[in-house]
Structures are given as structure tokens and as C-alpha cells.
Amino acid sequence: MSRIVVDSIRNTSASSxxxxxxxxxxxxxxxxxxxxxxxxxxxxxxxxxxxxxxxxTDIISNCVTITPAATGNKIFGTFSFSFGxxxxxxxxxxxxxxxxxxxxxxxxxxxxxxxxxxxxGMRCLFDANGGNFLTLTFLDTAVNTNAHTYKLxxxxxxxxxxxxxRTHMNVGGTDYASTYGGIGASTFTVMExxx
Numbered sequence: 001m002s003r004i005v006v007d008s009i010r011n012t013s014a015s016s017x018x019x020x021x022x023x024x025x026x027x028x029x030x031x032x033x034x035x036x037x038x039x040x041x042x043x044x045x046x047x048x049x050x051x052x053x054x055x056x057t058d059i060i061s062n063c064v065t066i067t068p069a070a071t072g073n074k075i076f077g078t079f080s081f082s083f084g085x086x087x088x089x090x091x092x093x094x095x096x097x098x099x100x101x102x103x104x105x106x107x108x109x110x111x112x113x114x115x116x117x118x119x120x121g122m123r124c125l126f127d128a129n130g131g132n133f134l135t136l137t138f139l140d141t142a143v144n145t146n147a148h149t150y151k152l153x154x155x156x157x158x159x160x161x162x163x164x165x166r167t168h169m170n171v172g173g174t175d176y177a178s179t180y181g182g183i184g185a186s187t188f189t190v191m192e193x194x195x
Contacts, residue, residue: 007021008020008021033193033194034193034194035193036191036192036193036194037069037073037191037192037194038066038069038192039189039190039191040064040065040066040189040190041187041188042065042187042188043185043187044063044164044165044185044186044187044188045185047163047164047166048060048163048165049161049162049163049164050154050161051159051160053156053157053158053159054155054156054157055155056095056153058151058152058153059083059094059152059153059162059164060151060152060164060186061151062149062151063096063150063151063152064149064150064188064189064190065147065150066148066192067145067146067147068144068145069145070142070194071142071144072142073141073142073192073193073194073195074140074141074142074192074194075138075139075140075141075142075148075191075192075193076137076138076140076191077096077103077138077188077189077190077191078135078136078137078189079096079136079137079150079186079187079188079189080133080134080135080187081133081135081152081164081165081184081186081187081188082132082164082165082185083132083133083162083163083165083184084163084166084167085156085160085162086162087159087160090160091156091158092156093154093156094134094152094153094154095152095153096136096150096151096152097150097151097153098140098148098149098150099149103138103139103140103150104136104137104138105137133184136152138150141195150188152164152188164186165184165186
């Protein structure tokens, strides 16, 4: 069996390597933008809840953490989560943040709902006894090569409980969702993409 042992490969007329091979056997394509360099996934299968109102609040404070290989690379994320509320017909906004920086798409900031007019996030409307499922995506830029944690926040203006991975389902004074466990699962995936 023949074998070629090299650390990098480049065209004779190129000024930089087309690919490099590390000691652990991984191959890197330095000049190829758009390559997926790493994928990090986290899942939450238990329930969480919060009753905070009138402020964006962590509903899941550590969804997923990624350490970029290089500054300037892109971080593409997909957050798919199950949620519910204790009250009917309440508006709830969701957003994804890195530290205090909003990275997910934002909803309408000029709506007629005065309390939401200055907030940001994707808005949802639902009833108390039915669960919902929402997917948020974002494209962020790696500001450095430190570990970065992305988290999910919500905003609601009316009193009530916001749930993750369960509905309210309080019938006749019996909290069925709490008694029989959560009704959903939430998945958080981020990918580092070469710039």
C-alpha cells in the first residue's frame, strides 16, 4: 500500500495552502468559505417555567455553547423548542441572545401594541391548554475565539406562567402537565462556518 505524508497542499502558483492536515487526522480547507467546521448540539427534555413579566428574561440560560476556531467565522444556529402558557390569548416574544447581544431575527417593533412597541423578538399567541412549537434561527459572527453561550429569552406583559416543554393543562384544579411530566423536547444546534 502506498502512502503520501504531507502537512499541507497547495497549487504551485498559489500564495497559500489549499488544505492542511493536522496531527489528529482532520483536514482543514483554509481558502474555502462556507465549510462547516464544527457542529454543537444540546437538548432539553425536562420542563422549565418563569413568571417574570415586563422584561426579557432567560427561560433557558444555557442552551448551547460553542468555541469558534477563528474570529470572523459565522455561527449559524437553529433553536426548536416546545412551550406553553398558563393564560389564554397572551402575547409572548422570544429571542436568542449571546451575552446581551440579540442575534435572532426580531419581530415588528412598530406594532400597535404599546407594551411591545419597544421590544424585540418573535411574537406568539396561544391558548392555555395547548402547546406550541417554535423554531428560531440566527446567523452570528464570531467576535473572538472564546467560548460563547447562546440562550433563549422571553417577554410577556401580562401575569402568568411561561413554560418550556410543557403546557399548562390545569383542569378542575388538577395540574395534569406537572403531574404527568413534560410534553415536548427542545433542541439547540449551532454550526461554525468558515468565513
